[in-house]
Amino acid sequence: MSTPGTERIVVVGYGPAAHRLVERLGRHGHRGEVTVLGDEPAGAYSRPLLTSVLDGTLTPGALALPAPPEGTHLRLGVTATAVDRHRRLVRGSDGRAYPYDRLVLATGAAPLVPDLPWARGADGRLTPGVRTLRTLAHCADLGSGDPVAVVGGGPLAVEAALALRRRGRDVTLVHRGRYPLDRHLDARAGESLSARLRALDVALCTGRTAEARTGGKLRLDDGRWVAAGEVLLCTGVAPRTALARAAGLAVRTGVVVDDKLRTADPRVHALGDCAEPPGGTGPHFGHTAAWEQAEALAGLLAGGRDRYTAAGPVVRLKAPEMDLVWLGAPDGAEETVVFADAARRRYARLWLRDGRVRGAVLLGLGRAIAAVVRLYRRGEPVPADRLALLLGSPVEYAGERRPADAVVCHCAHVTGADLAAAWRAGARTVAGLAAATRATTGCGGCVGEVRGWCAAYARGTEAR
Amino acid sequence: MSGVLVVVGHGMTGHRLVREVRDRDREGAWRVVVLAEEPVAAYDRIALSAHARGAPAGRLALPGADFAGDERVELRLSAPVVRIDRAAATVRCADGTEVGYDALVLATGSRPFVPPVPGHDLPGCHVYRTLEDVAAIRAAVRPGRGAVVVGGGLLGLEAAGALDALGMRTHVVEAAPWLMPLQMDEGGGAVLGRLLARRGVRVHCGAGLRSVDAGADGSVRSVTLADGSVLGTGLVVFAAGVRPRDELAAGAGLATGGRGGFLVDARCRTADARIWAVGECAAVEGRCYGLVTPGYRMAEAVARQLTGERDAGFAGAELSTRLKLVGIEVASFGDAHARTEGAVEFVRADLGGDRYAKLVLDSSATTLVGGVLAGDTAAYAALRSLLGRRLPAAPDELLTAA
Numbered sequence: 001m002s003t004p005g006t007e008r009i010v011v012v013g014y015g016p017a018a019h020r021l022v023e024r025l026g027r028h029g030h031r032g033e034v035t036v037l038g039d040e041p042a043g044a045y046s047r048p049l050l051t052s053v054l055d056g057t058l059t060p061g062a063l064a065l066p067a068p069p070e071g072t073h074l075r076l077g078v079t080a081t082a083v084d085r086h087r088r089l090v091r092g093s094d095g096r097a098y099p100y101d102r103l104v105l106a107t108g109a110a111p112l113v114p115d116l117p118w119a120r121g122a123d124g125r126l127t128p129g130v131r132t133l134r135t136l137a138h139c140a141d142l143g144s145g146d147p148v149a150v151v152g153g154g155p156l157a158v159e160a161a162l163a164l165r166r167r168g169r170d171v172t173l174v175h176r177g178r179y180p181l182d183r184h185l186d187a188r189a190g191e192s193l194s195a196r197l198r199a200l201d202v203a204l205c206t207g208r209t210a211e212a213r214t215g216g217k218l219r220l221d222d223g224r225w226v227a228a229g230e231v232l233l234c235t236g237v238a239p240r241t242a243l244a245r246a247a248g249l250a251v252r253t254g255v256v257v258d259d260k261l262r263t264a265d266p267r268v269h270a271l272g273d274c275a276e277p278p279g280g281t282g283p284h285f286g287h288t289a290a291w292e293q294a295e296a297l298a299g300l301l302a303g304g305r306d307r308y309t310a311a312g313p314v315v316r317l318k319a320p321e322m323d324l325v326w327l328g329a330p331d332g333a334e335e336t337v338v339f340a341d342a343a344r345r346r347y348a349r350l351w352l353r354d355g356r357v358r359g360a361v362l363l364g365l366g367r368a369i370a371a372v373v374r375l376y377r378r379g380e381p382v383p384a385d386r387l388a389l390l391l392g393s394p395v396e397y398a399g400e401r402r403p404a405d406a407v408v409c410h411c412a413h414v415t416g417a418d419l420a421a422a423w424r425a426g427a428r429t430v431a432g433l434a435a436a437t438r439a440t441t442g443c444g445g446c447v448g449e450v451r452g453w454c455a456a457y458a459r460g461t462e463a464r
Numbered sequence: 465m466s467g468v469l470v471v472v473g474h475g476m477t478g479h480r481l482v483r484e485v486r487d488r489d490r491e492g493a494w495r496v497v498v499l500a501e502e503p504v505a506a507y508d509r510i511a512l513s514a515h516a517r518g519a520p521a522g523r524l525a526l527p528g529a530d531f532a533g534d535e536r537v538e539l540r541l542s543a544p545v546v547r548i549d550r551a552a553a554t555v556r557c558a559d560g561t562e563v564g565y566d567a568l569v570l571a572t573g574s575r576p577f578v579p580p581v582p583g584h585d586l587p588g589c590h591v592y593r594t595l596e597d598v599a600a601i602r603a604a605v606r607p608g609r610g611a612v613v614v615g616g617g618l619l620g621l622e623a624a625g626a627l628d629a630l631g632m633r634t635h636v637v638e639a640a641p642w643l644m645p646l647q648m649d650e651g652g653g654a655v656l657g658r659l660l661a662r663r664g665v666r667v668h669c670g671a672g673l674r675s676v677d678a679g680a681d682g683s684v685r686s687v688t689l690a691d692g693s694v695l696g697t698g699l700v701v702f703a704a705g706v707r708p709r710d711e712l713a714a715g716a717g718l719a720t721g722g723r724g725g726f727l728v729d730a731r732c733r734t735a736d737a738r739i740w741a742v743g744e745c746a747a748v749e750g751r752c753y754g755l756v757t758p759g760y761r762m763a764e765a766v767a768r769q770l771t772g773e774r775d776a777g778f779a780g781a782e783l784s785t786r787l788k789l790v791g792i793e794v795a796s797f798g799d800a801h802a803r804t805e806g807a808v809e810f811v812r813a814d815l816g817g818d819r820y821a822k823l824v825l826d827s828s829a830t831t832l833v834g835g836v837l838a839g840d841t842a843a844y845a846a847l848r849s850l851l852g853r854r855l856p857a858a859p860d861e862l863l864t865a866a
Contacts, residue, residue: 335815339808339811340808341808343827387859396830398855410784410848445845446849
């Protein structure tokens, strides 16, 4: 291989992962030629902000990412049609061949369309009025005003439904799971989320699938009809691996790579949504993982010793209406801590091991989110007062553990004041207090408590 | 007021009432006649399961239950009252004797509820309420054989714990999705179920009893659950709740609550100013309480009225409960199900499934209004005494310290 830092690099795909890689290559001092083949006609843009186009707060142009470093050969509208690993070149839809020393596959993922007869025509295309949501093109002309049915229950489905509501559209969310985000949230978080969505006038049809669509309506499997002038399919994505497969590279869900983001061919790498790093959990979807991978790979290609190790996932729902974050995973946790406020639809759950956060779900608790994410990222132990942590603010505690009017013995209805009076009258032991007040003589369940009060009196801290 | 006070029933509540009256009645205004249905004086019914496991009955004795040496109290055993004549101000016992009263307190308690399923009265079916019931169950125990307890509430689990300790292969049948549904939330109920299962008690939740089935000899051979499963057993113990003993109401023209019980006002008084009801037989403003602590509070309120505090009332009582079996402890206190308006919950649980603790707080998350403990109830007494108060320290500290 030629000297690291000077190799010819070809990047296939120009989504956010590729964009970040190219930018970081420059920063890491890579001096070789970099060519990027992007099949979309526009330059790279911020996919996480697509819902801001959907709700009308941003124009499509505003999503554009900065131009790549000077000297980068950007070939937009060019699809890579084949990889010839033997001759180390990529063939483009423009008829040209692009030779490489290193090839980076950043082909991303494509929307997964479920096998629903009404969604696809005989030609395999989506039927009129049905679309997915992955690219800027998908966001065009969605402002027309018809009621929209969003099909799916993942983060994109929820974000899209909320974005369309912000735009004033009637929105129904159709999801076959019991509640939206059921793959990420436990049932109680799901309840609070569902209540919040309903309060924002997102109609929810959960536990349902759509069976047919006619006259701008979807028929659900319970026979109900929902208005669906437009249908937005947010039913997941699949890594785009055809090119890698055709080139003879190993593919499971995504293109199989090691912790150097390298395929079995040391000259071919893959990153982002199309790549499947070690760990057995499939591709690490989403822009955060893509950026971490781009950072690691840029360092490696520029001659460094970087490795990609997945930081635990931290996913934040992109919707201004609500603070919702889930992170990590419960696997291996020993303890769980929950804060639930059904009335205000706030919910938090932590999974802990050795007092450290392994996983969490937080809804409607903005300040706690910041604190928990920080603890998780740093691997620091959670503070002793976990209620305060989840509330996001210190709690003012009364301090007094043995208030005079607290009922200590419920069988005989003996209060702290009664015990104090008995103490002052000379009862100095549990037996003495019992004889004087009848405390502990019923079910006996308060013996430990009376002992505690007795000890406190003996220390002179109470009963004055 | 003065004269003859007749107390119908000598259970824990009736006994508390008499003691309170005697403690307060310095001048001896009242002569007290206690008419007990059982052949024994009041005993600690809460400790019945200890007796079922083999503790001598004497250990259940309540202090001063026989009123020995108190000539102002007359205790008549095996003297169930069958009629109240309000016009004549007398009660009549089963043996025909009549006792006149100036004040009458009904403390007749509850009777076990037996679900009316086919076979519920076959030989081998028992209830679990009195010393006699326990004696019959103990006589029917066959170590190694099956026993079915119908009802996964507090009483049912105590009975199950006793049967298990006596070596029976014990099943508990509960129609609700988890055990002790009145006291436990889902998380606490799940821990309780696991702890019992670990001890060898077979727990069947979410399926009620469909029938009790007879063998060739005409006695119990098995039970069938609503889901069709069949449990082989020669012994069935019903612990599926209780109903107030209010049979005396109809003949006396006294009103009863919607779900039974002598209807009384907040002072535990019936519409007849000389008649009160306390404990599990009383429907205080329509509501019955199936626990002893509220009964004690009612008994105290009535005793105070009888001794000059005309307006002493029953201010309600918190409904805390704790179940303690070998290796199994659960407790609930206050608003365990977070029904208080705006209430929030703080939960911590071991994922191994052995410990679960929930505190229910008011909407500002500062005042304790209830909770559930399962697996470890060390903090129970302290937390219970803090009900309705500002938390003195962080929940984590309160749950750990104890």
